[in-house]
Amino acid sequence: MAENDVLIRAEQLTKRFPSSERGTDGFFTAVDGVNLRVAAGEVLALLGPNGAGKTTTVRMLAAILMPTAGRAEVAGFDVARYPREVRRRVGLLTEMPGLYLRMRAADYLDFFGRLYGVPPAQRWERIETLMARFGMAEALHGRLGEFSKGMRQKLALIRAMLHDPPVLLLDEPTSAMDPYSAKLVRDSIASLRSQRRAIIVCTHNLTEAEMLADRIAIIRRGRIVALGTPSELKRQLLGPPLMEVRVAQPLDGLLPRASELVQVESWGSTWLRYRTEDPRQTNPRLVRWLTGQGVEVVTLSEVPRNLESVYLRVVEGMGGEEG
Amino acid sequence: MIATMESLPLRERVALALTITRREVSDTLRDWRIVVPIVFLTLVFPVIMNFTADVALDFVARYGAPIVGERLIPFLLMIVGFFPISFSLVIALETFVGEKERRSLEPLLATPLSNLQLYAGKILAAMVPPLLASYLGMGVYLIALYLTVGWTAPPTLLAQIFLLTTAEALVMVSGAVVVSSQTTSVRAANLLASFIIIPMAFLVQGESLIMFWGRYEVLWWILAGLLVVDLILIRMGARIFNREELLGREIDSLDLRRGWQSFRRFLLQPDGIEGALTLRRLLRWDLPLVLGRSRLALVAVLVAVLGGVGLGWSYALRYPLPNGVLVLKGAPMESFQEMQLAFLPPFTIWGIFNHNVRALLLEIVLGLFSFGVLAVVLLLVPMVMIGFFMAQVSFAGYNPLLFLATFILPHGLFELPAAIVTTALVLRLGASMVSPPEGMTLREAWLLALADLVKLFLLVVLPLLLIAAFVEVQITPRIVLWVYGG
Numbered sequence: 001m002a003e004n005d006v007l008i009r010a011e012q013l014t015k016r017f018p019s020s021e022r023g024t025d026g027f028f029t030a031v032d033g034v035n036l037r038v039a040a041g042e043v044l045a046l047l048g049p050n051g052a053g054k055t056t057t058v059r060m061l062a063a064i065l066m067p068t069a070g071r072a073e074v075a076g077f078d079v080a081r082y083p084r085e086v087r088r089r090v091g092l093l094t095e096m097p098g099l100y101l102r103m104r105a106a107d108y109l110d111f112f113g114r115l116y117g118v119p120p121a122q123r124w125e126r127i128e129t130l131m132a133r134f135g136m137a138e139a140l141h142g143r144l145g146e147f148s149k150g151m152r153q154k155l156a157l158i159r160a161m162l163h164d165p166p167v168l169l170l171d172e173p174t175s176a177m178d179p180y181s182a183k184l185v186r187d188s189i190a191s192l193r194s195q196r197r198a199i200i201v202c203t204h205n206l207t208e209a210e211m212l213a214d215r216i217a218i219i220r221r222g223r224i225v226a227l228g229t230p231s232e233l234k235r236q237l238l239g240p241p242l243m244e245v246r247v248a249q250p251l252d253g254l255l256p257r258a259s260e261l262v263q264v265e266s267w268g269s270t271w272l273r274y275r276t277e278d279p280r281q282t283n284p285r286l287v288r289w290l291t292g293q294g295v296e297v298v299t300l301s302e303v304p305r306n307l308e309s310v311y312l313r314v315v316e317g318m319g320g321e322e323g
Numbered sequence: 324m325i326a327t328m329e330s331l332p333l334r335e336r337v338a339l340a341l342t343i344t345r346r347e348v349s350d351t352l353r354d355w356r357i358v359v360p361i362v363f364l365t366l367v368f369p370v371i372m373n374f375t376a377d378v379a380l381d382f383v384a385r386y387g388a389p390i391v392g393e394r395l396i397p398f399l400l401m402i403v404g405f406f407p408i409s410f411s412l413v414i415a416l417e418t419f420v421g422e423k424e425r426r427s428l429e430p431l432l433a434t435p436l437s438n439l440q441l442y443a444g445k446i447l448a449a450m451v452p453p454l455l456a457s458y459l460g461m462g463v464y465l466i467a468l469y470l471t472v473g474w475t476a477p478p479t480l481l482a483q484i485f486l487l488t489t490a491e492a493l494v495m496v497s498g499a500v501v502v503s504s505q506t507t508s509v510r511a512a513n514l515l516a517s518f519i520i521i522p523m524a525f526l527v528q529g530e531s532l533i534m535f536w537g538r539y540e541v542l543w544w545i546l547a548g549l550l551v552v553d554l555i556l557i558r559m560g561a562r563i564f565n566r567e568e569l570l571g572r573e574i575d576s577l578d579l580r581r582g583w584q585s586f587r588r589f590l591l592q593p594d595g596i597e598g599a600l601t602l603r604r605l606l607r608w609d610l611p612l613v614l615g616r617s618r619l620a621l622v623a624v625l626v627a628v629l630g631g632v633g634l635g636w637s638y639a640l641r642y643p644l645p646n647g648v649l650v651l652k653g654a655p656m657e658s659f660q661e662m663q664l665a666f667l668p669p670f671t672i673w674g675i676f677n678h679n680v681r682a683l684l685l686e687i688v689l690g691l692f693s694f695g696v697l698a699v700v701l702l703l704v705p706m707v708m709i710g711f712f713m714a715q716v717s718f719a720g721y722n723p724l725l726f727l728a729t730f731i732l733p734h735g736l737f738e739l740p741a742a743i744v745t746t747a748l749v750l751r752l753g754a755s756m757v758s759p760p761e762g763m764t765l766r767e768a769w770l771l772a773l774a775d776l777v778k779l780f781l782l783v784v785l786p787l788l789l790i791a792a793f794v795e796v797q798i799t800p801r802i803v804l805w806v807y808g809g
Contacts, residue, residue: 084437092429092430094433102354
């Protein structure tokens with residue numbers, strides 16, 4: 001990651017709130033020394049249980065809350081020193097859409113466009129383009145109170161993108177959306193990535209995180225406990241890849257000898273699973289050996305390991321929500 | 324060089340705040356629950372009041388009491404103006420805490436607008452529709468009155484009512500912001516709104532009495548008082564209305580345990596002072612620390628004290644006592660012992676001590692509800708009296724400084740510092756809510772000021788008052804007799 005490309009940078013970012021809970025010393029640490037870097041054209045997914053500190057982190061990066069300790073820089077501006085400049089360059093999709101339900105979509109977006117200082121001509125062009133991109137062109141003059149949950153969410157996303165910000169902080173961008181709308185949003189995020197925006201997506205949807213994100217950060221009790229690309233995380237937390245070989249004949253009697261070649265995890269009469277640090281070396285060797293034993297190999301593939309397994313491994317034993 | 328939002332011209336910054344106002348006003352006007360009563364109070368209620376005034380004038384004229392009718396007309400004008408502005412409170416609670424509850428505030432907080440722009444935009448939005456309705460209602464009432472009974476309002480009265488109405492609306496709106504900052508739900512805000520409604524109800528009753536009494540010049544003083552309250556509440560609201568406060572508070576809770584812990588820490592271990600609170604520690608560390616923290620309030624109170632003495636002197640110039648009323652020479656000791664007027668305490672140590680303690684406690688209580696202002700006002704009463712009598716003594720041919728040194732200073736050396744310190748600490752308590760010191764939350768600043776007040780009141784003021792009472796009963800009369808006695 002080139003230093004010049006970094007649009008979001010957090011160093012030891014910490015946020016404490018006053019708390020009356022026993023044993024808290026009068027403070028509750030919502031975010032505890034978070035270090036993050038997100039470059040232009042990169043999507044980072046922030047995963048974590050409820051109350052883990054995702055929203056507080058995003059609020060600090062959006063210069064809505066000030067850090068108690070540490071620092072953060074967004075689009076070249078320090079969040080504590082230049083909060084208004086940061087806010088001008090950040091598109092924030094809040095946890096709840098938070099729309100004014102008595103307003104019409106066009107008026108609502110025009111209102112926010114003004115607040116972000118988008119010139120009138122450009123404002124209307126952006127509004128129409130974005131509404132069309134999200135399949136909402138016909139709802140431009142509709143009252144927000146009559147919109148479905150998914151439409152409200154899309155409108156909130158349009159609001160966040162209206163001023164064409166270089167940094168987008170999206171909290172649950174596809175929640176409450178039907179699959180088609182969710183795909184539109186995902187495509188849109190992918191397109192923003194190609195336009196060299198830096199994007200942080202907070203989500204509980206692990207499949208979506210895996211599909212969208214270049215890197216994933218898992219946050220727990222205010223700390224980043226795992227950070228990396230999906231494959232790095234899988235390797236780091238679930239161990240080396242798990243391979244499965246299926247054969248045409250029963251493996252009777254061959255299993256003990258196979259175990260000398262590979263680290264067998266489980267087996268059946270016509271299949272076995274093994275872990276390997278180096279599939280390129282191990283797999284051809286095993287296939288050659290099986291063939292040499294007169295066993296026909298039907299398939300050899302990696303057992304799919306999803307992000308959910310990684311996530312559960314990280315938050316395991318925490319009891320889910322963290323308050 | 325970085326081109327920042329702060330470098331925007333003032334006109335553009337104001338325009339952004341007005342964008343908020345415009346949206347909120349149009350949102351308010353889309354809510355029939357607000358529009359219907361406002362329209363009723365603007366167009367129908369003034370006509371009803373006009374009819375009432377008409378009937379009342381006829382009625383009192385039959386019994387030869389036209390003055391009642393004459394006083395009723397301006398009173399009804401005030402009522403016609405006041406009813407619509409009561410909606411400003413409802414709108415303000417809705418616009419500040421309602422947005423928080425519906426989670427529509429966060430997108431607004433994410434915009435580049437400053438806290439002040441958001442605050443000003445919202446304050447205006449809450450005030451404009453009810454105020455316009457109020458002005459329109461008063462206009463309808465005045466026109467109808469002119470057409471029916473030919474009454475026209477004197478320009479001064481008209482200006483007073485319009486200005487009072489505006490100042491009252493501002494008090495309610497800025498008060499609502501303060502209330503909203505302490506809650507996250509409209510329901511809780513409505514419960515707290517009684518802190519605004521009840522004083523306003525008292526104020527309107529007071530204004531009514533003054534108007535029926537016909538002392539319209541007093542309305543200027545009320546207006547001045549309201550403007551002071553406006554300034555205090557706006558300052559306080561501007562301080563409170565910030566992103567950190569708005570998003571940091573997630574639930575409405577009265578955290579007594581944490582409050583008590585903080586109070587106890589401020590009381591016993593202020594600024595890291597270690598060890599038990601002994602008399603030595605109190606005098607060496609705590610007292611200088613508290614007085615140092617309260618120096619601005621002390622200066623303000625001292626200026627008020629001198630001003631009070633000066634005011635008393637100026638009253639004496641306007642209302643001199645007749646010759647021969649004030650005779651100091653040859654006063655017997657019995658004159659002190661027999662001094663038992665209804666409003667004076669018994670001339671005993673306990674009687675004087677009890678009276679002074681109650682007076683200072685009353686100052687504290689009144690100060691709590693008035694940001695310390697009424698505490699200062701209460702302290703001014705004896706100061707004005709001292710100035711008044713010093714002047715009268717001087718007019719009667721005596722030395723006023725000798726009068727001060729004999730009648731006041733012997734016990735005043737203990738009593739005056741006690742009263743001044745108490746008043747200054749009450750004033751600081753009020754100021755801590757308006758402008759907490761940098762790096763402290765409003766609650767911490769208030770609890771620190773309260774702890775300082777409690778500590779000094781119990782450990783310094785009460786002993787001083789006891790000594791003062793002893794001196795006042797046992798020593799002052801003797802000095803007076805020694806100086807002036809026959």
